Amino acid sequence: MSVQEYLDKHTLSRKIEDAVNAAVRAKTSDPVLFIANHMKKAVPSVITKVKARQILDSRGIPTVEVDLHTNKGVFRASVPSGDSSGTYEAIELRDGDKGMYLGNSVAKAVKNINDRISEALIGMDPKLQAQIDHAMIDLDKTEKKNELGANAILAVSIAACKAGAAEKEVPLCKHLSDLSGRANMTLPVPAFTVLSGGNHASNHFAIQEIMILPVGASRFEEALQWGSETYHHLKAVVTEKNGNMGCNVGEDGGLTPDISSLKEGLELVKEAINRTGYGDKIKIAIDVAATNFCIGTKYDLDIKSPNKAGQNFKSAEDMIDMYKELCAEYPIVFIEDPFDKEDWEHTKHFSALGICQVVGDDLLMSNSKRVERAIQESACNALLLKVNQIGTVTEAIEVVKLARDAQWGVVTSHRCGETEDSFISDLSVGLATGVIKAGAPCRGERTMKYNQLLRIEEELGDQAVYAGEDWRQTL
Numbered sequence: 001m002s003v004q005e006y007l008d009k010h011t012l013s014r015k016i017e018d019a020v021n022a023a024v025r026a027k028t029s030d031p032v033l034f035i036a037n038h039m040k041k042a043v044p045s046v047i048t049k050v051k052a053r054q055i056l057d058s059r060g061i062p063t064v065e066v067d068l069h070t071n072k073g074v075f076r077a078s079v080p081s082g083d084s085s086g087t088y089e090a091i092e093l094r095d096g097d098k099g100m101y102l103g104n105s106v107a108k109a110v111k112n113i114n115d116r117i118s119e120a121l122i123g124m125d126p127k128l129q130a131q132i133d134h135a136m137i138d139l140d141k142t143e144k145k146n147e148l149g150a151n152a153i154l155a156v157s158i159a160a161c162k163a164g165a166a167e168k169e170v171p172l173c174k175h176l177s178d179l180s181g182r183a184n185m186t187l188p189v190p191a192f193t194v195l196s197g198g199n200h201a202s203n204h205f206a207i208q209e210i211m212i213l214p215v216g217a218s219r220f221e222e223a224l225q226w227g228s229e230t231y232h233h234l235k236a237v238v239t240e241k242n243g244n245m246g247c248n249v250g251e252d253g254g255l256t257p258d259i260s261s262l263k264e265g266l267e268l269v270k271e272a273i274n275r276t277g278y279g280d281k282i283k284i285a286i287d288v289a290a291t292n293f294c295i296g297t298k299y300d301l302d303i304k305s306p307n308k309a310g311q312n313f314k315s316a317e318d319m320i321d322m323y324k325e326l327c328a329e330y331p332i333v334f335i336e337d338p339f340d341k342e343d344w345e346h347t348k349h350f351s352a353l354g355i356c357q358v359v360g361d362d363l364l365m366s367n368s369k370r371v372e373r374a375i376q377e378s379a380c381n382a383l384l385l386k387v388n389q390i391g392t393v394t395e396a397i398e399v400v401k402l403a404r405d406a407q408w409g410v411v412t413s414h415r416c417g418e419t420e421d422s423f424i425s426d427l428s429v430g431l432a433t434g435v436i437k438a439g440a441p442c443r444g445e446r447t448m449k450y451n452q453l454l455r456i457e458e459e460l461g462d463q464a465v466y467a468g469e470d471w472r473q474t475l
Contacts, residue, residue, distance in 0.1 A: 045070045045167040047121050047132075050156060052113035054106050057081055057417035058445040059251060062094075062106045064151045065419070066113060068159035070126055073166055077158035077423065079151050079388055080415035083199050083251075088367040089389035093149025109149035117148065117156055126163035129179050133157050133392035150391035157392040158423050172423075173456055176430025180397045186432035187220040187457050187464060188412065189213050189471040190450060191285050192227040193440045194234050194272070195257070195265050196250025197304075198289050200416055203258045204305040208289035210254075210265050212273065213333060213435070216281025219466045220457045224450055226278055228441040231255075234272035241268070251416040253440025261301070262286070262322070266330050280331055287336040290319070291362045294340040316346040320353075327355045334411075334435075336384060337361045348379045357382050357409055357472065366390050368399050375406040382409035385433065387424065400431050409472050411435040418445040422452035429456055434471040 019034075028034040049069035055078060057063045065078040081092060093109040100107070120139050124132055136156065140148040165175035177185050192212050197205030212230055217223035238246040238257045246257030259265050266284065273282045293303040299319055302308035314322070316339055323338060334357035339346045341362035351358040360380040364370045366389035374380055383403040387396045403410050412428035414437060428436040436453070439446035457464045 045072045045126055045163070047124050047126055047160070047163070050113060050118035050121055050159075052110040052152070052155065054110055055419070057419055058443070059417045061104050061417055062101050063417065063419060064106050064109050064113070064149075064155045066155040066159045068126070068156065068163055070163050070167070073163070075126075075159045075162040075166065076421075077155050077162060078419040078421045079155045079158070080419055080421075081151070081388065081417035082386070082415045083417070087365075088370055089144070089365040089386075090150030090153075090391035091144045091146035092151045092388070093146065106149070106151060109152040112148045112152045113156060117152065121156070121160075125167075126160050127167050129157075129161055129164055130394045132160045133394040137392065145391045150388060153391050154388055154393075157394070158387075158421070161393045161423075171456065171459060172426040173429040176393075176397075176427055177432075179393070180401070180431050182430070182432060184432055184465070185429050185460070185463075186434065187453060187460075187466045188428040188432075188434055188436040189215055189467050190220075190223055190227055190453075191411065191435050191437045192231065193250075193252040193254040193437070194231055194269055195259075196252055196254030196440075197256070197259075197265075198287075198292050200252050201250035201254070201256040203256045204302075205256075205259050205265065206293045206301045206303050207262050207265065208287040208292070209250075209252060210262075210269055211285040211287065211437070212269065213283045213285055213471070214278070214281065215283050215333070215469050215471055216278065217466065217468060219464065220453050223466065224441065224454065226276065226282060227450075230272050230276050230278075230282060231441050233275040234268065237268050237271045237275070249440065249442060252414075253442040253446050255440075260305075262326065266326065270330060283331045283333040285334045285336070286332060287361070288338050289362065290337055290339050290343075291341045294343075316343060320346065320350055323350065324353070324355060332356050334359050334382065334409075336411075337363060339363075341365075344374075344377060344379050348377055351378060351380050359384050359409070359411055361386075361413070366396070366399055368395075368402060371399055371402050375402070375408075380408075382411060384437075385410055385412050385427075386415060387427070388415060393427075396427070397431065400433070409434055411437055413437040414439055414446070414449065420445055420448055422449050425449045425452035425456065429453070432467075434467045434473075 023031040023034045051067045054062045055065045068075045095105045096103050136153045165172040193209045195210040198208030214223040214226040242257040248256050298313035336359040358380040359382040361384040410433040412433045438449035
């Protein structure tokens with residue numbers, strides 16, 4: 001396209017004249033700057049370039065980062081990764097060449113963005129999130145995005161979402177709220193990881209994590225303060241009872257004392273909460289991740305202890321009895337993945353008891369078909385939202401709507417392999433999910449999610465609403 005053809009297509013002569021007249025009316029002291037800003041607003045933004053690269057996540061494993069260019073700026077996004085990929089989630093494309101990052105490099109996904117996705121999206125309006133996402137889905141043509149890679153598609157999807165917000169000149173959380181059709185935005189209750197085990201730590205604790213939720217705080221800023229204080233009190237408790245080595249941290253930043261049971265871990269957390277003086281204003285949650293220690297139909301809570309593994313199996317009924325006892329003794333408000341990912345029967349039975357919220361992670365994998373089945377069978381009553389298990393912003397919004405329509409709770413979640421991207425913070429506010437899991441109040445890739453929520457709360461000012469005690473009722 002020639003310069004004259006471009007001018008004619010976008011009626012730039014008329015727009016320049018309008019900009020000059022506006023500068024005269026405004027009596028601006030810097031007419032050149034005024035006219036430049038006026039022209040930026042007058043010319044619709046389109047995607048002009050998409051450039052991807054390979055970076056490292058918080059575990060030192062490669063992941064995808066994207067710079068999406070429009071004629072108004074450059075917008076960057078990077079995607080997290082879990083420690084394993086579930087059968088029902090979108091496929092993370094890795095190269096498999098053992099000579100490069102032990103097979104974990106993502107050069108193929110990067111190439112797919114730079115060669116194929118970029119070409120398909122150039123010229124598109126970044127505000128039209130659904131059109132952009134569906135263009136990539138159509139380009140991939142597979143159910144689980146294994147042609148282009150969910151990591152490639154999601155990185156571009158998030159970058160486009162940021163560009164769309166900039167084009168509208170609204171905060172990212174507001175743009176996400178608009179995309180979802182929601183009228184209200186809510187600051188989520190943070191579910192801080194304070195003790196780590198399972199696949200996220202090198203101790204003998206089979207349970208994946210114990211979390212605290214400052215539901216009694218009046219605003220997010222106060223919740224973050226309480227979380228940090230509790231975490232540091234817990235360090236003191238662990239040091240007193242387990243020594244300094246117990247204060248090493250897992251992949252999510254939680255402390256990793258070599259505790260022998262879930263009850264022992266809960267006692268440590270309870271003592272830390274007592275030392276803060278906040279009492280029942282801070283609740284507890286558990287991510288059991290039971291699939292990791294399920295052997296057939298039994299659960300081995302000593303699976304990580306070499307001298308005791310295989311000696312103390314629990315049946316699903318035993319696990320239910322244990323959960324009932326613990327929920328009666330401790331202020332536990334939700335349990336995530338209490339049973340194996342395919343144990344629908346016992347998950348349903350436990351949910352029906354109504355003693356706490358039951359969150360589906362491995363059970364659901366953010367997969368709409370699994371969510372629909374769980375809704376029909378009343379298998380659980382909350383969704384753990386991991387955007388990289390789905391692959392696009394649009395599909396994430398859709399699965400949240402599915403959960404909302406069923407009157408479920410929603411917990412926005414990070415992954416064990418995180419990046420410096422704080423997108424899930426804005427997502428949790430824009431979709432008003434009620435709770436966010438972003439790890440401990442420790443480690444930069446975790447704290448930047450919480451710090452972004454501080455900024456959002458400050459920006460919203462008097463309009464900021466913290467979910468607090470209503471974390472289940474943000475429907």
